[in-house]
Amino acid sequence: MQYTMNQQKSPILLAPGPTEVDPVVLNAMSTGAESHFAQPFADTFGETLTMLRTLFQSQDPRAQPFVIGGSGSLGWDFVATNFIEPGERVLCLSTGFFSDAFAECISTYGALTNKLTVPLGAAHDLEVVERELRTAKYKALVATHVETSTGVLTPLKPLSDLIKRVSPETLFIVDGVASIGAEEFYFDEWEIDVVATGSQKALSCPPGLSILMVSALALEVALARKAPPASWYASLSRWLPIMQSYEKKEVKYFATPPTQLVHALHAVLTGIVSQPLEQRFRQHREKSDQVKKAIRELGLTQLVVHPQYEANGLTAFWLPSGLEAKEFLATMALKGFVISGGMHKTLGQKYVRFGHMGYSVVSEPTKHIDKGVQVVRESIMEFYTSRLRESTVTTQVNVDYEHSVCSDLWQIDGQKVLDLGIEVL
Amino acid sequence: MQYTMNQQKSPILLAPGPTEVDPVVLNAMSTGAESHFAQPFADTFGETLTMLRTLFQSQDPRAQPFVIGGSGSLGWDFVATNFIEPGERVLCLSTGFFSDAFAECISTYGALTNKLTVPLGAAHDLEVVERELRTAKYKALVATHVETSTGVLTPLKPLSDLIKRVSPETLFIVDGVASIGAEEFYFDEWEIDVVATGSQKALSCPPGLSILMVSALALEVALARKAPPASWYASLSRWLPIMQSYEKKEVKYFATPPTQLVHALHAVLTGIVSQPLEQRFRQHREKSDQVKKAIRELGLTQLVVHPQYEANGLTAFWLPSGLEAKEFLATMALKGFVISGGMHKTLGQKYVRFGHMGYSVVSEPTKHIDKGVQVVRESIMEFYTSRLRESTVTTQVNVDYEHSVCSDLWQIDGQKVLDLGIEVL
Numbered sequence: 001m002q003y004t005m006n007q008q009k010s011p012i013l014l015a016p017g018p019t020e021v022d023p024v025v026l027n028a029m030s031t032g033a034e035s036h037f038a039q040p041f042a043d044t045f046g047e048t049l050t051m052l053r054t055l056f057q058s059q060d061p062r063a064q065p066f067v068i069g070g071s072g073s074l075g076w077d078f079v080a081t082n083f084i085e086p087g088e089r090v091l092c093l094s095t096g097f098f099s100d101a102f103a104e105c106i107s108t109y110g111a112l113t114n115k116l117t118v119p120l121g122a123a124h125d126l127e128v129v130e131r132e133l134r135t136a137k138y139k140a141l142v143a144t145h146v147e148t149s150t151g152v153l154t155p156l157k158p159l160s161d162l163i164k165r166v167s168p169e170t171l172f173i174v175d176g177v178a179s180i181g182a183e184e185f186y187f188d189e190w191e192i193d194v195v196a197t198g199s200q201k202a203l204s205c206p207p208g209l210s211i212l213m214v215s216a217l218a219l220e221v222a223l224a225r226k227a228p229p230a231s232w233y234a235s236l237s238r239w240l241p242i243m244q245s246y247e248k249k250e251v252k253y254f255a256t257p258p259t260q261l262v263h264a265l266h267a268v269l270t271g272i273v274s275q276p277l278e279q280r281f282r283q284h285r286e287k288s289d290q291v292k293k294a295i296r297e298l299g300l301t302q303l304v305v306h307p308q309y310e311a312n313g314l315t316a317f318w319l320p321s322g323l324e325a326k327e328f329l330a331t332m333a334l335k336g337f338v339i340s341g342g343m344h345k346t347l348g349q350k351y352v353r354f355g356h357m358g359y360s361v362v363s364e365p366t367k368h369i370d371k372g373v374q375v376v377r378e379s380i381m382e383f384y385t386s387r388l389r390e391s392t393v394t395t396q397v398n399v400d401y402e403h404s405v406c407s408d409l410w411q412i413d414g415q416k417v418l419d420l421g422i423e424v425l
Numbered sequence: 426m427q428y429t430m431n432q433q434k435s436p437i438l439l440a441p442g443p444t445e446v447d448p449v450v451l452n453a454m455s456t457g458a459e460s461h462f463a464q465p466f467a468d469t470f471g472e473t474l475t476m477l478r479t480l481f482q483s484q485d486p487r488a489q490p491f492v493i494g495g496s497g498s499l500g501w502d503f504v505a506t507n508f509i510e511p512g513e514r515v516l517c518l519s520t521g522f523f524s525d526a527f528a529e530c531i532s533t534y535g536a537l538t539n540k541l542t543v544p545l546g547a548a549h550d551l552e553v554v555e556r557e558l559r560t561a562k563y564k565a566l567v568a569t570h571v572e573t574s575t576g577v578l579t580p581l582k583p584l585s586d587l588i589k590r591v592s593p594e595t596l597f598i599v600d601g602v603a604s605i606g607a608e609e610f611y612f613d614e615w616e617i618d619v620v621a622t623g624s625q626k627a628l629s630c631p632p633g634l635s636i637l638m639v640s641a642l643a644l645e646v647a648l649a650r651k652a653p654p655a656s657w658y659a660s661l662s663r664w665l666p667i668m669q670s671y672e673k674k675e676v677k678y679f680a681t682p683p684t685q686l687v688h689a690l691h692a693v694l695t696g697i698v699s700q701p702l703e704q705r706f707r708q709h710r711e712k713s714d715q716v717k718k719a720i721r722e723l724g725l726t727q728l729v730v731h732p733q734y735e736a737n738g739l740t741a742f743w744l745p746s747g748l749e750a751k752e753f754l755a756t757m758a759l760k761g762f763v764i765s766g767g768m769h770k771t772l773g774q775k776y777v778r779f780g781h782m783g784y785s786v787v788s789e790p791t792k793h794i795d796k797g798v799q800v801v802r803e804s805i806m807e808f809y810t811s812r813l814r815e816s817t818v819t820t821q822v823n824v825d826y827e828h829s830v831c832s833d834l835w836q837i838d839g840q841k842v843l844d845l846g847i848e849v850l
């Protein structure tokens with residue numbers, strides 16, 4: 001068959017998902033056709049599930065990992081339809097677009113969601129959460145570990161401690177889509193009940209897998225529910241025996257698993273568990289610090305307001321006023337790097353998101369991250385220079401939105417290079 | 426990274442899904458990481474959707490194809506949650522395991538399903554269906570075009586005619602998982618409202634995509650429903666703008682699409698639409714006839730009782746008595762071919778399923794199908810021979826299940842080679 005792919009040349013992808021994939025993993029993606037009933041596949045799937053226990057840092061044999069074909073957000077349906085019954089209360093801590101969507105998904109299944117919000121880039125105040133937790137009996141508290149749309153990290157340990165102290169019967173449910181594989185995460189130690197993630201972010205597997213880890217308690221809750229699950233494909237009770245069987249390397253059928261993606265995840269996890277997880281977390285912290293330092297040096301500001309809530313897998317930063325995300329992304333692309341625009345109804349064009357997670361951080365830090373940072377720097381500099389040419393040095397640029405960067409002095413590589421004398425944003 | 430895949434050598438897969446994949450398509454599976462927000466991906470996804478219109482033989486621009494990450498059976502949830510409201514009646518024509526599951530999925534979402542059943546291997550009597558259709562007001566009639574567990578084909582045109590004549594307001598919904606790409610299918614002409622299929626059967630794409638085609642009428646019904654869809658991930662109203670945008674090669678976001686699988690499907694469809702579909706159907710008919718002839722010549726019987734209901738993409742046949750599917754599959758595997766066992770609570774070990782669809786039929790008929798048939802023949806012959814050695818020629822083999830093959834005379838390649846003098850099954 002004659003066929004030429006649309007994707008001719010490959011820019012380097014530094015989005016907060018999908019992320020660059022190890023050639024070895026891409027090779028696993030082109031594994032030949034194979035029966036999901038055959039032993040070699042059962043072995044692969046079984047080992048994949050077992051390695052997920054290491055990834056999530058869980059030693060409890062009664063907890064269960066799940067891998068289901070679908071986008072990461074299928075995990076939200078899985079949460080909503082299995083652990084929460086219609087009419088039950090759920091406290092959703094929103095930090096942006098994705099947490100909002102998760103809450104909406106939960107409402108879709110008939111739960112009474114109470115969504116706590118914070119200003120863009122801010123994190124939740126534990127005292128407010130505690131007050132809310134005391135007002136009603138919540139079946140679950142849902143938090144987004146890293147909000148992909150803003151880069152806000154929600155520390156999980158303090159939240160878990162709070163739940164255990166104030167409302168111990170409340171399930172602690174975490175969206176780990178943009179955190180698992182990049183951020184410290186201790187499923188058992190932090191007493192998390194459910195975490196849902198996707199394949200295509202800090203795991204650097206291609207997209208198409210919804211991955212979950214469910215505690216023994218949450219399994220009990222799901223299996224004891226009064227209302228039957230309102231979904232077929234996202235039903236825990238249907239998938240549970242499948243996952244239990246495959247983990248014993250025995251075949252059981254519910255729906256055909258995406259065999260090639262399972263091979264890819266197997267390859268990914270084989271790499272991840274071959275190194276101490278702490279090392280992986282440290283690599284992400286270091287590269288994140290480097291990106292964030294460069295952004296500061298460019299006089300630019302992150303969306304995340306307080307440094308202790310900065311995610312280590314992405315950096316969302318406001319662009320200089322007059323520079324739209326679309327334009328900046330195009331400049332970056334010409335230089336061989338793809339990053340992402342903002343995800344916000346009105347402010348989406350005002351900021352961009354630079355992903356630094358997974359393969360690019362762990363295996364190609366110089367070629368991907370260092371070079372990516374350099375290209376961000378060049379692109380911002382070019383914009384400043386063009387502005388400088390177009391305006392007089394004293395031009396006042398209108399600050400047309402709330403989250404301005406109030407730097408009129410900026411440095412590159414520690415050296416003061418320009419003083420535009422303007423409000424840069 | 427050091428990594429060795431579990432799948433070292435590749436037997437040829439002749440299961441009724443997943444099926445063998447063109448190396449060109451496997452190559453598309455290892456497409457590098459790419460942003461789903463970038464234009465090259467939008468182009469690929471857009472072309473993929475447009476080519477699906479050709480595949481389904483639909484010229485109605487108001488109808489809409491959908492491609493969603495997940496197993497083929499996710500399409501059942503899509504049907505159940507978008508086109509049918511809780512309490513509405515659905516007439517489900519079951520021909521086996523998968524039609525039963527589809528009906529159960531629809532019940533999960535609160536519909537009142539009336540499931541008509543037939544004996545294993547039989548097809549539905551249109552008079553019975555007509556009688557049933559006249560007893561109540563059905564929102565939808567659901568039929569499985571090809572039942573993967575038995576190989577029974579349900580002719581769609583007569584059913585469509587019946588619906589239009591007797592109950593024209595009833596939606597005609599088709600499970601095309603094991604038929605699309607192998608069987609004649611005319612979405613517009615047969616006035617089908619929804620067809621759901623998967624990527625891994627007669628399309629010969631790797632598993633992981635739920636693919637649907639929805640008529641203008643069904644779209645209206647879904648968008649006008651009173652009860653909101655009870656699913657987030659399977660919600661038509663959330664996916665519709667995404668599919669409409671991508672088909673215009675414009676990016677819109679709901680959940681991250683499995684980019685590599687979309688590339689693979691693009692490659693698959695590029696191949697399919699480059700030839701007349703009629704030719705593809707004919708190739709499937711011819712190879713199917715050849716397999717079925719060989720099975721008959723071996724004195725074996727298909728599950729499908731009447732030849733006019735035989736699917737062209739698989740052949741399910743009863744094994745000789747004393748030969749379990751497990752054992753037969755192992756023999757076949759040693760000879761380099763993987764086929765599938767039966768899918769039936771009590772009779773699963775009594776029969777096997779030989780898949781002859783997609784790439785193997787269209788591109789490798791000699792190496793895959795002809796050789797596969799030869800290996801089936803050898804394996805059955807070896808069993809007969811071993812039985813012959815173990816027993817006297819006049820041994821009476823107990824017929825221990827209903828569907829026996831009543832041949833005591835069988836031929837290979839037109840030549841009478843053995844007369845065991847026993848009831849072979």
